[in-house]
Each structure stands twice: as C-alpha cells, then as structure tokens.
Amino acid sequence: MAEIIDGKALSAALKEDIAVEAKKFEDTYGRKVGLAVVKVGNNPASEVYVRNKIIACEKVGVRSFSHNLPEDENEADLLALIDALNADPEVDGILVQLPLPAHINEKKVLARIRPEKDADGFHVMNAGGLMLGLPCTKPCTPAGIIELIKSTGAKIAGKNAVVIGRSNIVGKPCAMLLLAENATVTICHSRTADLKSHTRNADILVAAVGIKEFVTGDMIKPGAIVIDVGMNRADGKLYGDVNFPEAEKVAGYITPVPGGVGPMTVTMLLKNTVEAAFRCKESKEN
C-alpha cells in the first residue's frame, strides 16, 4: 500500500516557518506583510478559495486587504484598482482570483500586476523567468507539488516525471519546475497517443487533468510517486484526478484529495508574499 503524502501536515509545518519570517519582517520594517486579494463576482468556488486564503493570511501574521467587486465590474475600473495596489507601499503581494467574468480580459489584468507583487506567479515576466531559469515568483500549485515530492525524501534528479495536463497555471509550470530539478519530463495532454505507455513509465506522475478519477491503477508504475492535483466536485464530494483506491495499491507514495495539493497551494501563496515583501525592501536598501 502506498504511503500517504500528508499535504495538510507539510503545509502546517511550512506555515510555522512562514509565520517566523512574517514576524521578522514586521519587527524589521514596522508593519505587517500585506496581501491584496481581489475577487470579481460571486463564483461559489472562488468565494471558498478567497476565504481560505484570507484565513491563512491571518494565521501566519500576514495582513490581507480584500477587494470584492461586483460581477459587472468594468475592466477599466479593475485595472485602476490594480494600479493603485501596485503603488500601495503596504501591499507586497497582489492576487486576482481566477476565473474572471467573461467580459474582462484575464491576460490584460494579470499583465497589469507589477511582477514583483505577483503573488500567484502568473505574470508573463515570472512565467518567462521560470522558463529561462531566472529568479522569479513560482506559481503556487506547481511549487507546492515540488515540496510534496521532496517531502518523500526521494531524489527527483534522473527520474522519469510525467505530467498529465498542460495548463498555464499547473501543467506547464510544473513540468518546468521538475525539469529544473533535473527530472526527465514528459508532458501529456488530450492529444497524447497511448497515454498509458507514458504514465506506466513515470517514477513521478502528476495528474492535472480535471476529470474525476481519470488515472486508474493500471496506468501507474509500481512504486511511483503520484501527485493528484484534481479537484472535481460530484455528488457533494471532492474527487481527485486519480482513482485513489486503485492507485494506492500500486503507487509508492500518493497525495489524497482533499488534504494533498490543495493546502500546499495556499501555503505557497503566503510564502511568495512574504518573500516578495523582503525582496522589495532589500532591493530598495541596496
């Protein structure tokens, strides 16, 4: 039976370190680290995510600034708010909860955030930095995935890593981070031929598909590390992209849903924000 990778426990341990850093910032600079959280509309999933992020901020001593805008908010006003947050010295990180309503150009909004304050790591400058191996803010979910894999004690270098999914927020950046850790990386997607032949070869398998229990036991290499990113709601429950009962019989390590990748995503957001706060102050002092 696979060993469970406990994302909640790992996240709690990391939050203790983040709280220490946040306190150090406050003691040094006389104010708390600040994260602005912008939500447009009333998407029920976004409401939950935003609430969790704000609670998490409080727990580590990061001040949150909530901006809840109506569904019909116009793009120009949203961009003006981003400009104001970019200029606000109390705000170290900015998070715009996605998805945005259809009438707002998401790319334009994300591009307006100052890269230094881009707590989610979605700005094109940070995405480019990740691609080129330059210092940058890493997207939260992929960064959390790397921490989860490392927590097993297994070496990533030289391993075959297969990522199912090529989204800009999970699949692609996760593949880049695994590459940076010297894994041999394969990215699979909806047009991949004979998916199983790839996944069966994976020492590390990351499932970011968005289809309930998509990865079955026969797709997994015995002993593999399986990271389930999926969050699929059905009949009032949360399901991953991996068929957990089948997978845990084959894998060496596996993340549960809930309690695996999810808590780490929020924790990495806090880490990004505190790091951004220090970076900004230190660059001004030098």
Ligand code: NAP
């Ligand atoms: P997405 O943008 O919908 O991307 C899904 C990817 O899966 C696409 O690249 C798609 O390929 C691929 N795919 C779809 N059907 C496939 C198939 N039959 N075979 C192989 N690949 C297939 O989703 P996402 O934003 O990356 O999110 C993925 C999952 O992670 C979702 O369940 C989401 O809710 C969850 N998520 C969780 C967290 C967290 O914190 N736990 C954070 C973000 C996302 P194509 O590109 O060819 O269409």
